[in-house]
Amino acid sequence: xxxxxxxxxxxxxxxxxxxxxxxxxxxxxxxYVLLVLLVIGYAWALAPVxxxxxxLGSIVIGALPLVFAAMAQSVIVISGGIDLSLGVMVAVxxxxxxxxxxxxxFATSLLIAFGLxxxxxxxxxxxxxxxxxxxxxxxxxxxxxxxxxxxxxxxIMRTPGGGAPNAFQSLGTGTFISAWIPSGxxxxxxxxxxxxxxxRWRRPGFAIFAIGSNRDRAYLSGVNVxxxxxxxxxxxxxxxAMGGLAATATTxxxxxxxxxxxxxxxxxxxxLGGVSLAGGKGGVVGPVAAALxxxxxxxxxxxxxxxxNYGQVIxxxxxxxxxxxxxxxxxxxxx
Amino acid sequence: xxxLEVQNVAKRYGPVVALKSADLVVEPGEVHALLGAxxxxxxxxxxxxTGVIRHDSGxxxxxxxxxxxxxxxxxxxxxFAPVFQDPAMLPDLTVAQNLRLTRTDIGxxxxxxxxxxxxxxxxxMTADLPLPTLRMLDLARxxxxxxxxxxxxxxxxxxPSDLAEKVFAVMREWRDRGRSVLFISHRLAEVTAxxxxxxxxxxxxxxxxxxPKSGEEEKIVELMLGTTRxxxxxxxxxxxxxxxxxxxxxxxxxxxxxxxxxxxNLVVGDDADGxxxxxxxxxxxxxxxxxxxxxxxxxxxxxxxxxPSGGEMVVAGRPFSPRTPFEAIRSGVVLVPxxxxxxLLPQRPIRENIASPLYNRVSRWGPxxxxxxTRRVQKAIDALSIDTRAxxxxxxxxxxxxxxxxxxxxxxxxxxxxxxxxxxxxxxxxTKRQIYALLRELAEAGAAVLLFTSELPEIQLVCDRxxxxxxxxxxxxxPASEADEPALLKAAHGLGKVEAAA
Numbered sequence: 001x002x003x004x005x006x007x008x009x010x011x012x013x014x015x016x017x018x019x020x021x022x023x024x025x026x027x028x029x030x031x032y033v034l035l036v037l038l039v040i041g042y043a044w045a046l047a048p049v050x051x052x053x054x055x056l057g058s059i060v061i062g063a064l065p066l067v068f069a070a071m072a073q074s075v076i077v078i079s080g081g082i083d084l085s086l087g088v089m090v091a092v093x094x095x096x097x098x099x100x101x102x103x104x105x106f107a108t109s110l111l112i113a114f115g116l117x118x119x120x121x122x123x124x125x126x127x128x129x130x131x132x133x134x135x136x137x138x139x140x141x142x143x144x145x146x147x148x149x150x151x152x153x154x155x156i157m158r159t160p161g162g163g164a165p166n167a168f169q170s171l172g173t174g175t176f177i178s179a180w181i182p183s184g185x186x187x188x189x190x191x192x193x194x195x196x197x198x199x200r201w202r203r204p205g206f207a208i209f210a211i212g213s214n215r216d217r218a219y220l221s222g223v224n225v226x227x228x229x230x231x232x233x234x235x236x237x238x239x240x241a242m243g244g245l246a247a248t249a250t251t252x253x254x255x256x257x258x259x260x261x262x263x264x265x266x267x268x269x270x271x272l273g274g275v276s277l278a279g280g281k282g283g284v285v286g287p288v289a290a291a292l293x294x295x296x297x298x299x300x301x302x303x304x305x306x307x308x309n310y311g312q313v314i315x316x317x318x319x320x321x322x323x324x325x326x327x328x329x330x331x332x333x334x335x
Numbered sequence: 336x337x338x339l340e341v342q343n344v345a346k347r348y349g350p351v352v353a354l355k356s357a358d359l360v361v362e363p364g365e366v367h368a369l370l371g372a373x374x375x376x377x378x379x380x381x382x383x384x385t386g387v388i389r390h391d392s393g394x395x396x397x398x399x400x401x402x403x404x405x406x407x408x409x410x411x412x413x414x415f416a417p418v419f420q421d422p423a424m425l426p427d428l429t430v431a432q433n434l435r436l437t438r439t440d441i442g443x444x445x446x447x448x449x450x451x452x453x454x455x456x457x458x459x460m461t462a463d464l465p466l467p468t469l470r471m472l473d474l475a476r477x478x479x480x481x482x483x484x485x486x487x488x489x490x491x492x493x494x495p496s497d498l499a500e501k502v503f504a505v506m507r508e509w510r511d512r513g514r515s516v517l518f519i520s521h522r523l524a525e526v527t528a529x530x531x532x533x534x535x536x537x538x539x540x541x542x543x544x545x546x547p548k549s550g551e552e553e554k555i556v557e558l559m560l561g562t563t564r565x566x567x568x569x570x571x572x573x574x575x576x577x578x579x580x581x582x583x584x585x586x587x588x589x590x591x592x593x594x595x596x597x598x599x600n601l602v603v604g605d606d607a608d609g610x611x612x613x614x615x616x617x618x619x620x621x622x623x624x625x626x627x628x629x630x631x632x633x634x635x636x637x638x639x640x641x642x643p644s645g646g647e648m649v650v651a652g653r654p655f656s657p658r659t660p661f662e663a664i665r666s667g668v669v670l671v672p673x674x675x676x677x678x679l680l681p682q683r684p685i686r687e688n689i690a691s692p693l694y695n696r697v698s699r700w701g702p703x704x705x706x707x708x709t710r711r712v713q714k715a716i717d718a719l720s721i722d723t724r725a726x727x728x729x730x731x732x733x734x735x736x737x738x739x740x741x742x743x744x745x746x747x748x749x750x751x752x753x754x755x756x757x758x759x760x761x762x763x764x765x766t767k768r769q770i771y772a773l774l775r776e777l778a779e780a781g782a783a784v785l786l787f788t789s790e791l792p793e794i795q796l797v798c799d800r801x802x803x804x805x806x807x808x809x810x811x812x813x814p815a816s817e818a819d820e821p822a823l824l825k826a827a828h829g830l831g832k833v834e835a836a837a
Contacts, residue, residue, distance in 0.1 A: 024460070206428055206436040213427035220387070220423050221437045222408040280427040 027274030027326065028286040034322075035289045038296040045303035053179040060182040061173055061250045063295035065090055067188055068243030069262045070269035070291040071196070071284050072124075072236040077270050079232035080212035080279030081131065081138040085146035086240050087262030089123055091153045091255065093244025098162025098254025106167035113168075117241045123149070124237015128230035146263065153256040162254040172249030184246070188288060191242055196284050199235070208232050212279025268319050269294055274326075293318075336399055338363045338483055338515050344393030345539075346379050353379040355539035356393070361484065366506050366516040368526040368547060371536035372559050372625075372791070372824070377519060378420075380536070381488050384517075385417040386410040398483075416482030420489045422469040426462035430472060433461060434479075443479035444472075451475065451501045466493050474502065478509075485509055486517045491525060492627055503529050521625045523552045523828045535559055556824045592617060594652075595783035596668070596752050601636060601646030603629030604807020609646045612802050612809065614752070614783045619774060621794040621801030621815070622787040623823045629807040630787050634756045637785070638670040639663035650752065664692065667751035671741050673760045678741040681730035685721065686712050688729045688740050692748035715743040719773060735766030742773065752783045759793065771797045791827075794818045805829040 022029070042059065043051035069086050076083045093116050101109045131141045174183040199205040207228045210218035219225050243262070248254060271277060272294065273287030297318060298311035341359040345352070354376040361367045371377045382388045384395070386404040394401055397413045404410050410417065424433045434441050434457070441457065448455055453471055461469065470493055477485060487506070491499045506516045506529055518530055526533055527549040534544045535558045543558050595616040602609040610633065614620045624630045635641040637648065639657030648655040650666050657663035660670070669692075672678055680688055689712045716723060719739040722732070729740060738758060745753060755774065759767045774784055774797055786798060794801045794815060801818045803811035803826035811826030 203435055203438070206432045209427055209432075210425045210436055213425045217423055217425050220385075220407050220419065221425065221433070222406075222411065223436065280425075 028283060028289075031273055031286050031289045031293065035293050035296075038293050038300070042296055042300050042303070045300045053175070056180060057173070057175060057182040057184075059292065059296060059299070060184040062299070063292045064172055064184045064188075064246040064250050065094075065243045065258075066262055066265050066269065066295060067288050067291040068191075068239050068246055069266040070273065070287040071192075072239035072243065073266040073270045074273065074275050074282065074284045074287045075196070075208065075239070076232050076236040077267075077275050077277060078212045078279060078282055079208045079229060080215065081128075081229065081232060082142065082267070082277070083124075083127060083233065083236055084139060084142040084263055085127060085149055086142075086236065086243075086266055087264070088146045088149040088153060088259035089120065089237065089240040090243040090247060090262050091257065091259040092123075092149050092156070093120060093241045094247040094258070095153050095157040095162065095254035095256050097245055097248040098164060098252075099157055101165065101168060101248065102163040104165060106165050109165050109168040113245050116245060117238060120237040120239075120241025120244070121234045122237070124240065125230055125234040127237070128233025131233070132226045132229050146259070150257075150259055153259065157254050157256045160253050160255045162248075164248050164252055169249050169252050172246055184250070187246070191239070192284065192288070195235075195238065200284075204228070204231065209280055212281075214280070265291070265294055268315075271323055272319055337361060338398060339517075340394075340396040341380070341384075342394045342396070344380065344383060344390045344395065346383060346388065346390050352539055354383075354390070356541070357536065357539070358541040359534050360544070361515045361517060363483075363515055364510055364513045365531040366510050366518055366529060368530040368533035369517060369519045369536065370523075370526065370533050370555060370559060375536040375559070376539040377536055378488075379539075381417070381486065381519065384410065384415060384486065385419070411480060411482075414483035415486060416477035416480045416484070417486040418470070418473045418477050418488065418490050420492070422461075422466065423473055424461045424469060424476075427460070429458050429460055430455065430464070431457040434476060437476065439476050439479050443481070444475050447475040447478045448472075451505065453501075467495060467498055470494055471498060471501070474505065478505065482514070484515045484517060486519075488519045489521070489627070491520055491522065499525075521627075521828065523547075523555060523830065524549075526555075527552060552828065552830055553821070553825065556821060556828070560820050560824065595650065596637075596655075596785070597647075597649040598633075598637075599647040599649070601633065601648065602644050602807065603632040603636070603804075606806060606808035607645075609807065610802075610804060610809045612812070614785055616751070616783050617778050617781050618800065619778050619784040619786055619798045621798035621818070622785065622804060623791060623794055623801055623811075623818070623827055624787070624804040625827050626789075628804045628827075630804055631756075633804070634670065634754055634785075634787065637663070637668060637754055639668075664748075664750075667749075669745045669748075669750040669753055671738075671745070671753060671755045671758050673757035675734070675737045675741055678744070679729045679737060682728055684727050685716070685723055685729060685732070685740065689715050689743045689747050692744050711747040715746040718746055719743050720769065735762040738762050738766065738770065742770070750782065752785070753777065755784060755786045757787055757789050760789065791820045791823050794823060803827050 039059070042055070046055065069090055072086050073083060096119070097112060097116055100112050104112070127142055127145055130145070131138050134141065170183070171187065172184050175181055176183045176186045207218070207223045208231070210221060210223050211225050211228050215225055247258070269287045269291040273282065273290035275282030275287060294315060297315045298308055301311035301314065302308055337360045339359065339361040341357055344354060344357045346354040357376060357380050359369070359380070369377055369380070379388070383390045384404065386407045386409045389405065395404065396402070402413050404413065424430065425436070428436065431441060434444055445457070451471065455464070455468060455472060464472070470490055474487070474490065487502070490502055494502065506518065509516050510531070518526070520526055527547045530547055532544055533547045533555065535542050535555065537559060545555070545558070547555060593616050594613050596614040599611045600609040601611070610629070612620065622630055622633070632641070636643045639660045639662050642656070642658065650668060655666060655668070657666065657668070663669070680691065690708050693708060693711065719742065721739050721743060722736050729737060732740065742758070759770055774786065778784055788794065795818055798815045798818070800814050801812070801823070802809050803823060805827055806829065810829055811822070813822065
């Protein structure tokens with residue numbers, strides 16, 4: 001046969017391939033470019049007041065709980081699920097932390113924080129377990145659970161209150177080494193590096209992408225689908241707990257009813273961050289920047305003296321336009 | 336001692352018996368072929384052996400020890416490595432990640448790729464690789480597990496011949512190492528050239544094991560056929576009373592005998608010249624083919640579900656290139672799919688299901704004419720004698736009645752050409768008979784009917800004429816009187832006149 005088959009002539013292993021990196025991570029890079037543009041827009045909106053390290057810090061502080069919620073939602077959506085109770089979980093952890101940590105020492109607060117991380121994992125695993133065991137769609141189970149946890153948050157704390165020691169708060173609001181490095185950013189980086197990346201590049205991470213990509217093929221590849229789904233929800237629960245602790249550290253109090261706002265924004269951040277709602281595609285790093293973008297837009301509006309409600313409109317329009325561009329690019333790629 | 340011994344394995348899905356009693360013995364150091372016509376139970380047996388489904392009864396013995404294969408992982412543990420019909424790698428992971436996911440030795444996989452002289456970048460996303468490469472990767476991955484038994488299910492179907500040769504070389508090497516290969520293929524020439532023994536399944540039973548020799552393909556075909564033809568013909572009754580009456584709306588205005596549908600050089604597979612045929616008004620033209628020879632694409636193109644890459648279609652003398660099913664239906668070309676759920680609104684009542692194509696007409700803005708609708712629907716129901724006791728939801732109907740519903744929709748709406756893709760799949764004999772009679776009556780009323788069927792005896796029972804498609808080309812055309820099963824199967828395996836070219 002003289003047919004030269006594409007298959008047999010593919011070039012062997014290549015070195016660093018800038019073009020492929022750009023294609024594979026193009027979306028994430030784009031989101032970070034958008035973030036830089038928005039920060040510049042923020043500085044411009046502040047004028048004539050100068051943009052200082054304090055402003056950078058407050059951007060991170062304002063976004064921190066949502067960033068963690070977006071990380072949580074990413075992992076779950078990549079696995080082919082969705083968790084509509086994430087925001088409420090953030091609120092539950094937030095109020096528990098604020099009520100337990102009030103008048104406690106820093107050391108005790110840290111202990112409580114670790115305990116609550118475990119609680120987050122357990123709550124997440126319960127969500128995942130219910131989805132797997134009942135076979136009811138993820139969206140239904142987690143919506144129902146959001147009412148449960150929402151009620152629990154209000155039982156624990158009827159109105160915003162509680163507190164946390166200053167040292168604990170400075171974990172979220174302080175700076176690290178330089179005044180230009182907000183400690184919140186350091187914590188995001190640490191959590192990513194310690195809790196997600198090791199999984200991402202090992203079999204458990206591949207399994208999460210696999211079940212989101214094609215559940216039947218994942219099963220045929222020997223993946224324990226049920227266990228992996230529960231694991232994705234549990235990881236999500238851990239990140240949600242981090243979000244709740246971040247809310248306690250950045251605000252110094254517990255707020256029982258911030259939940260649903262965070263849930264919806266976490267889904268928006270996931271979509272904007274390049275994760276496919278169909279599962280299997282994307283990452284956690286993109287949605288982190290997307291969450292920051294989503295918090296910046298209303299702030300810029302406020303500084304410009306525009307009705308914050310328009311901020312919502314612009315935020316929504318931004319998501320639609322960006323996602324639409326993504327869809328168009330995908331269509332072009334296919335044809 | 337044989338490596339693998341399968342005895343009396345059976346599997347049923349509800350009332351449908353997929354496998355009655357399968358037997359299979361694979362010795363170490365042999366390449367064993369598993370053969371059978373469509374629906375004989377091959378894929379069910381393969382699914383059982385690979386742990387995708389569990390058998391109901393019978394025993395599977397590996398190396399003298401009885402085993403229960405509960406999962407794909409379990410199949411690997413007893414030394415089986417399957418290469419499935421469809422690529423098994425996950426599209427959103429790189430090749431290397433896929434290998435790590437399945438705990439496959441990457442070095443060993445690379446070694447096998449090198450030996451087959453394939454260079455694949457393992458850091459490439461699986462979704463970006465062409466299909467033949469994916470097949471070869473699946474093979475290399477299976478080999479890297481160093482299995483006792485390599486199972487290849489239709490692996491050559493998507494491969495160009497140079498790569499297929501590499502697969503055969505690997506099979507021979509595996510045999511020389513004293514290991515076993517189970518080879519499943521529709522291509523008899525490949526089986527006679529590469530296999531030591533072959534087991535033949537028919538109607539869910541193993542009917543024999545033989546040594547396949549070149550030139551004796553027809554013997555194998557006979558074994559695959561058995562007595563099914565006479566049994567089926569008997570149960571159906573070639574002539575039928577025909578209580579059905581065709582609704583006037585279906586009667587086309589075309590005089591019988593004019594070409595209604597012409598297909599010229601339509602590319603549906605490997606063959607660059609594609610397939611060509613003519614379908615006349617008042618005629619039922621059969622399409623006979625084994626699985627995956629391009630018949631799905633042919634029907635998809637005609638029904639407007641996909642656009643062909645090459646070739647022409649002509650309907651009633653006018654060029655026909657529908658971009659959507661809507662356009663096809665507007666030109667009078669309608670589809671009755673094998674999967675009824677693609678055609679029905681399962682949650683909705685019978686009446687709405689039948690009336691649904693009526694709502695398509697752009698000229699019918701405004702309220703739906705209930706009277707007219709009721710009249711048309713009732714006529715279609717009467718014509719097909721649909722059991723209407725389960726009025727409320729189409730999904731509560733039996734399979735046969737559901738299939739009638741998919742035809743009834745077009746009776747109410749009117750059409751000129753009906754494409755039937757395996758319309759009798761999985762329905763009972765009585766209903767089959769009614770559907771045959773109905774198709775005949777539609778043709779007598781002037782409709783053109785194109786019928787693909789996986790049950791070859793149906794060709795003679797229903798059609799006037801048939802074409803046989805093999806690897807995207809027409810390898811036979813004959814009047815129904817000559818289209819007995821041996822003739823059809825021979826052509827469907829690409830034997831006969833095209834054999835010289837291969």
